[in-house]
Amino acid sequence: MIHEITVEELLELQRKGEAAFIDVRSPSEFQESTIPDSVNIPIFTDEERAEIGTLYKQVSVDAAKDRGLEIVSAKLPSFVRSISGTEHRRKVVFCWRGGMRSRTSATLASLMGLQMYKLNGGFRAYRKWVVETLESFGELPPCYVINGYTGTGKTELLQRLEKLGYPVLNFEEMAQHRGSIFGHIGLAPSNQKSFESALVHQLLRWKEAPYLIMEAESKRVGKAVLPEFVVRGKEQGKALFIEMPVAQRVANIMADYKPEEHKDDCLNSFKHIEKRIHTPVAAEIRQALEQGRYETAVELLLTYYYDSRYQHATDRYENDRVTIQAKDVDDALQQLVKQLPPPPGRYQ
Incomplete structure (x- = not known):
């Protein structure tokens, strides 16, 4: 039957x-x-x-x-x-x-x-x-927005907070994209339909939660675009800025991206931003990528490209923000937990 x-x-x-x-x-x-x-x-x-x-x-x-x-x-x-x-x-x-x-x-x-x-x-x-379900959503509850320069482990922090029972919306995980020009490397990015399916299920999972935690993404994450009500919730949220030493950020990126396994993808992605970087520095980055000196390439990209691009995010949350000085991701997690309300429990 x-x-x-x-x-x-x-x-x-x-x-x-x-x-x-x-x-x-x-x-x-x-x-x-x-x-x-x-x-x-x-x-x-x-x-x-x-x-x-x-x-x-x-x-x-x-x-x-x-x-x-x-x-x-x-x-x-x-x-x-x-x-x-x-x-x-x-x-x-x-x-x-x-x-x-x-x-x-x-x-x-x-x-x-x-x-x-x-x-x-x-x-x-x-x-x-x-x-229809996404179109019917109203405003999000109060949001805590994890921000910080590239390599501060924001996505890993979201994953670990969710395991602890916190209500998390992890846009990069849903989009299967890390949000940068290199963000697709080693992943299979989701299209808009797949992203929206993942998003609506997470929103319903946490629909009774008194607050949400998310990363300070732009409106577009890889191939996916965030709905307007999610963008508003993010922009109105309380920002938790993670600051971390450059050396640790480089180590985090190396562990996440594994560039030694994706040399061609790294070089091809770099082509899209190469002309935006001062010519001598761009040449040094390209040479480092070609020679497999990825730590050097990553540090140069952070210093001369990504950090300056993300400075505007700091200014946007100037009125309601907390800065967390952390030595590594473990330290950042411990300090984040002190800034968040207790986990409301797991909603299914």
């Missing part, structure tokens, strides 16, 4: 951790955006989907259905095994509109004795819910 569920029912199952969520769309559709915590078990590959679509448009609906049945029949045993191997007894499948792909998948798996659910309206219905 196949149970049809709404987006709201899916979210409740997700909140309770009571179901596996299976995106049966093609790999490229899944890669573009999906429901958080879903796994991709495609009923058709990208090439098979394109072939069926061509038959549908250029030949006939029946020809497309026949070819689809032929493809699915050949992969049925492995397809059902893959669904069966996911966690949880309940399995929720979805495609783009909640149509033939998810209905076929749910039917085949249910015939094998699996407890199957199909999302009404598919991913399109979920995406509609994301957009």
Whole structure:
């Protein structure tokens, strides 16, 4: 038997951790955006989907259905095994509109004795819910905004605060981007749809929290753009400025970015800002990158580029700010905790 569920029912199952969520769309559709915590078990590959679509448009609906049945029949045993191997007894499948792909998948798996659910309206219905939910948000509660020059470990501090039970919105983690011209290195940046999905779930998770903690990001983080109500909350928040010795900031960046593993990406990214830096210094940075002297390159970039660019952030929060002098990230965390209200507990 196949149970049809709404987006709201899916979210409740997700909140309770009571179901596996299976995106049966093609790999490229899944890669573009999906429901958080879903796994991709495609009923058709990208090439098979394109072939069926061509038959549908250029030949006939029946020809497309026949070819689809032929493809699915050949992969049925492995397809059902893959669904069966996911966690949880309940399995929720979805495609783009909640149509033939998810209905076929749910039917085949249910015939094998699996407890199957199909999302009404598919991913399109979920995406509609994301957009409408973000549009309906009012103002954020009071915000504490962690600020500081590049390399002060702001993202790591957010991660550690969240583990301690503090209500955190980690935009860089959601965007899979560190926010700088080098921010994509070693990561797979999220597009706007994926970012908004992650954001709306975090906002709902902390909807009863009396305050939020976030980083002083710009409006754009990688490929993602923050909603206006989030930008307002950030700009109106209380700024906690982290100051740290340059040598420690260089060490933090080296540990995070691992430039020795991404030499070409580092050089390619540097090209985008090279002309903005005084020519002799830019030449020295390029030479250091080419020769693998990354600590030298990072220190020069901090001194002659990033620190001056981020000075405006200091001025913006001049009226409501606390400066924290820290020797390293551990020290910064201890001092941050003293500036924050007690953690309100974990909201699910």
